[in-house]
Amino acid sequence: MSDPRAVKLSARQVSIHYWLTRSSQPFLAVDSVDLDVYAGEFMVIVGPSGCGKTTLLNAIDGLQRISDGELELNGKPIRKPGGDRAMVFQQASLLPWRSVLGNVSYGLELRGKMQRAAIRDRARELITLVGLKGFEDHYPTELSGGMQQRVNLARALAVDPDILLLDEPFAALDAQTREYMQAELLRIWSATRKTAIFITHDIKEAIYLADRVAVFTARPGRIKEIIEIDLPRPRELRSKREPRFLEYEDRIWNSIEEEVRATESRALESVGSR
Amino acid sequence: MSVETVIPPNDPTAKAKSAEVPQVRVRRRIPAQPPWFARWESLLFGSGTVIFVLAVWQAIASARIVPPLFLPGPFAIWEAFVAYVADGSIWTDLAASGLELIYGYGLAIIVALPLGLLMGWYRRVNMSLDPIVNFMNAMPRIALVPLLIIWFGIGIWSKVAVIFLSSIFPILINTQAGIRNLDAGWIKAARSFGGSDLQLFRTVALPGAVPFILTGMRIGVGHALIGVVVGELVAARAGIGLMMATAGAGFQTAKVFAGLMIVSLAGVFLVGMISLVERRFQAWRPPN
Incomplete structure (x- = not known):
């Protein structure tokens, strides 16, 4: 593959095992994944639930060890969490005793490289960017799910990572808020143009956001195919109803359908064999 | 839900009025409770019970129903x-x-x-x-x-x-x-x-x-x-x-x-x- 763009993240034959409690053998979650993510690219990984996509993302973040292969960011192997990456979690995971400002500052505080005042300024900047100006002193319990995810996003962007990791950040939101947040994410992303890896099981969401979509197989997760999404940016929410969008949706759904089927029938078998 | 239409019953013109523009009075069901009461409510009820219990206790003691050796007031x-x-x-x-x-x-x-x-x-x-x-x-x-x-x-x-x-x-x-x-x-x-x-x-x-x-x-x-x-x-x-x-x-x-x-x-x-x-x-x- 000769691509002129710089490779930001590269995975070569990455496999990840882990131990489940009460199990006698390691569980293979991710199997021999090859993946290149280019600088400034929005990569979306889509796959059936439980296929190991989150595990791979955790490994990229450095929270999970890989058992085989090579996983490199900017040419350096990933061993532990670092300042060049930041994760937006599926559950906002905000500290409820900290205000919005305190939560957005949190990552920077842990890094400990900036003065307190500078951290606050930076946090305020990001709060404005994600559209929460005026909510600095609110506590997470006072915010809606969508607003909490904005804080979650701002907290990750505040540390100015090289690569932004998003783990199904909108999965827990209601359908309308989710659509709106997708548009918001694109707006914020185009303001920063960070390399992003986004995980979802929602095919429409994947196409709408992505430069490329990587389709994962059912467990153990393997990359089935990578599809370039050649839709112009900026994208509108109504682009989701355009014929080309629907063609992509059809194609990815066909690719993923048998994987979903595999997952389901395996679940049925395991119930039946009991 | 919280909006009611009330037509005044003894108004002879009511029917005529409602024919052209419906005469609607909106009665909102806002819980009416004076704020001073809400604020002192728990204190009021709490101390009320305490005073009541003390009074009954004192009454029992004063009436010598139980000798003070057992239960002083x-x-x-x-x-x-x-x-x-x-x-x-x-x-x-x-x-x-x-x-x-x-x-x-x-x-x-x-x-x-x-x-x-x-x-x-x-x-x-x-x-x-x-x-x-x-x-x-x-x-x-x-x-x-x-x-x-x-x-x-x-x-x-x-x-x-x-x-x-x-x-x-x-x-x-x-x-x-x-x-x-x-x-x-x-x-x-x-x-x-x-x-x-x-x-x-x-x-x-x-x-x-x-x-x-x-x-x-x-x-x-x-x-x-x-x-x-x-x-x-x-x-x-x-x-x-x-x-x-x-x-x-x-x-x-x-x-x-x-x-x-x-x-x-x-x-x-x-x-x-x-x-x-x-x-x-x-x-x-x-x-x-």
């Missing part, structure tokens, strides 16, 4: 309390009991907090200490008083020991539970942002466990007060519990009640203080 108890203050012995007793409480309960907090945090955080510390903690917690520690008196004498230290043993376990167990119940997402986020163990401890574990710790401390206060009184009942040189034992032996029932009131009010006061701290730490919790 509130006024008799108040008089006994005033006499107790007047003869000055209250101060030595309060000082002794107070000191025992401060030493015993304070020591329990100092030991229980770090131990509970360690047990909650490190699985193996928990595995190692859990059997002993469970055993000690299940043991009726009041039953240790005779032993503690042999070990520490009848001065304040035997009481300090029993108070310590009574109040340490609720604090320890709740602190450990608080750490155990931390949201896994908080820890994952902190780790993802490169937080060190110490940072996690300071920014996640400690603030996250505060509600549990304070609950433990509140339960601990009750146990500590039991320790004070029972410890002194068995053997002591001074203290509210000793006073109650002596007064009881001399059938000074009102004075026993006065001692009981002092201990109970001390408990209410201490729990109130902890609740204040609790409220300070839980400003972020939405009022339910």
